[in-house]
Amino acid sequence: MFDLKEFGCLLQKIRKKRKMSQIEFAQLLGFTASYVSRVERGKANPSIQAIEIITKQLNIKIRIFFD
Secondary structure (H helix, E strand, O other): OOOHHHHHHHHHHHHHHOOOOHHHHHHHHOOOHHHHHHHHOOOOOOOHHHHHHHHHHHOOOHHHHOO
């Protein structure tokens, strides 16, 4: 089962490891900062397309979110 809070926490860890603000991170991904904030807090359910954008822009494997 897909856990929104766990996904958000992992995304936030990746962002912080790259030393990026939510605004910078959102711009990189082509999302709004408010959307990134909601995803990181587990309040928004990212679509498969959004997850694909995230993994491509961050050059990470999609399975990192599903292991």
